[in-house]
Amino acid sequence: MILLNKGHFYKSLSLRKLLHKSKNVNTIRHYKVLAIESSCDDSCIALLERTHPNQTPTIIDHTKKTLNSAAVGGIMPTAAYTYHMSTIANMCIEFCSKHQLSATNPPDLICVTRGPGMAGSLSSSTEFAKGLSVAWNVPLVGVHHMLGHLLTSFLPTKETEQKQPPNFPFLSLLCSGGHTMLVLSKSVSEHEIIINVSDIAVGDSLDKCARELGMYGNMLGRELEKFIKNIPTEEIKEFENLQVDTRLSNKYNFKLTLPYQTPKSGKFQDDLIQFAFAQFLSNIQSYKKNFLNSKIIEDDKIKRMIAYKTQEYIFDHIIDRINLAFKKHGLDRWSDGKFIGVKDFVCSGGVAANSRLREKLFNNLNHKEIGENPLSFHFPDLSLCTDNAVMIGYAGMEIFEKLKLKTNLNFIPIRKWPLNNLLNVESWVKVDDDEINRVCKYKN
Template identity: 55%
Template sequence: MRVFRRNYKVLALESSCDDACVALLEKESPHKPPLVIDQFKKTLLSAENGGIVPTAAHDFHHATMAPLVDEFCQKHSLNFATPPDLICCTRGPGMTGSLSSSIQLAKGLSMAWQVPVVGVHHMLGHILVSQLPKTSQPLLEPPQYPFLSLLCSGGHTMLVLLKSIVDHEIIIDVNDIAAGDSLDKCARELGLYGNMLGKELEKYVDSIPLDTRKEYHEINTKVKTNPYNLKLGLPFKGPRDPKYPDPIHFSFASFKSSIQSYRKQHHGDQPFDESTNQFLAYKIQETIFDHIIDRINTAFTMHGSNTAIYPEADSKFVGVRDLICSGGVAANSRLRHKLSQELKFNECLETEDKLTFHFPDLLLCTDNAVMIGVAGIELFEKLRIKTDLSMLAIRRWPLNEIMKVDGWTEINEAEFKSITRYR
């Protein structure tokens, strides 16, 4: 007997910062990840302004989102007669003016097409996009709870323990600026130019001959007694800093200051020569990533089970077997390599089981609408919730408080089945 299945389609919108994004996903089974049908993306060009200006981003999104979505819907024949079954949009965190453009558009389409809308937490999208098949890891199964996620972007840097889709504990947060913001600022100090300066810094470092990078790697910058007279150490490693702090923090603001101080002391107003510029670029990127590794290893020690290393280890990470690295900085190949090689998971958790790393495809590391669709589907299916039409943008929305905002509405069984129609 032939079995007919009815897939349901999801339109997703993202506009939290400087990217205007729309995507279409299709879901055919509660046991399989959604299929990505298509996505569009346009990015605000901000290099001339030295970074993202909120008012410029606001104007960009309000001028871009509607025609972008209109073009996308025409391409895929999405209209009143053949609408998607669900709409997902980013509700926060992010810049309020930017967020509001896709939220208002999503609410308008929801009313016109009479389909529910789900307002999604941006960072949850970065985490859950790891459920999709990965080009570099095609046989890898999705992560299983409990798992860890390193969210590393221009706006956020945190290590999170996830026990369910909404049960999150922030293990390490940043106490000043995010890693991506620091990389961007340092790249600008070194004279690099582009819309994504962190990516430009990575390309610049990768262009340095391998032998030269090996030489740079061996140079100790913990003290100034090196050929470049550069002192560049890790944050929180001073004599007065506790070895096992509570809470644990990331800190990245000092790296830009280090370049500025070094320039003032050794070069005045003159630009760096190429050798010095390359050395600084290599060491800045490497030390920022070393700091991330150091803080995560501190968390492994404190929340592992090996009391021989740390007598007060609380075993909080026992059962964790997966680590997701997501966000724009997660696209950096050097960071991916260092994570896979330098974390002390086995030692601190007293296990021979390997920690499985999940690295989303590069295009899905930076902001995109696909991740918003994936997270929205998970909220809709696992929790049977949607968002009512009174929702507003949320500028600051802690990841461990997803369900504490207003606007969540439960979906009854009849409405759920009318949308999914799973067999």
């Protein structure tokens, strides 16, 4: 038996009180979520904390490492898989050490991207997340990647901390390297795809066009935007007024048209209201071959002209399709009224970081087709436009708390997962209120 003198006794008693107080604090602490994303070529980890079910979470920290694929001209699935397999675990060790997360102090919930995406890239993080879930004995949520992008608009931005989040129902333009779609969202789980893409996504098109123009980098769409921003003002004015509907209408013999045409009859066909971006690359390739007789563009001004007009027309095509959808689902006499009452418009995904796209959406969407009041626009912070784990953590929180769902550990990644079939996949498990209360340690 160890005997304690009076001083030691009081010190021991104070220590026990401190430990007891610390234990009580832990039982009512705010709940934390560890999130992992690796659907493409970004390895991402984030830690979020929520203090109240009706408040947006605090982003404690988030980090990202990206495979450098500039030298090979694009993302190679096998290389991305190898990269994630050699990156995720060490990233997580460093991240958890930084934030004192461990088996004795685990997060309360784990969220990981289940799909859509490249199967190998997805599996590298889903299997790792399963291991953490088992080791730490915490529930796991497999999150839809595009739902993450869509819900990012609910997080406050640095520029507009006080701006109200969108209210359901709202419209979202999800535009990235792998997806381009207009979505009508009625709740966290109810999403209708209004416009989808028929060939390649807008981000993929911008990347390919930039590469065809001789640009180099890991994010070519961003390089194209930077290149265009550096065009002299007087040339911008010239290019704005340049008619390119026929080759004879301009001195460059450059022709560019929008994909599809708005029906002259005023009636709508579903196969016409879709996005298409492959032709913009084909147009540049054809021009180089037939009019420049070269694989490279030697005239810098021609290069600037093509870059400017191509980006403008790509974004004009997006505007044209959305305005056509407004007519079909708004107040037009041929419409079904599906959009009437929508007050908020969200633009998210990697291409949403493009300032020119944001400007054109704000200035050119014909909101009067769906109501008298102007739309309220929502754009995520630039750091949350491209793939990130913050959006996965937030979407997972909403799924767990609002839909009362988690994911069984027998789940597998889903390479193609339509957003309108969010809940129509295997491995969703209902959670009861006791488990939600056990995980979400909110203060009274």
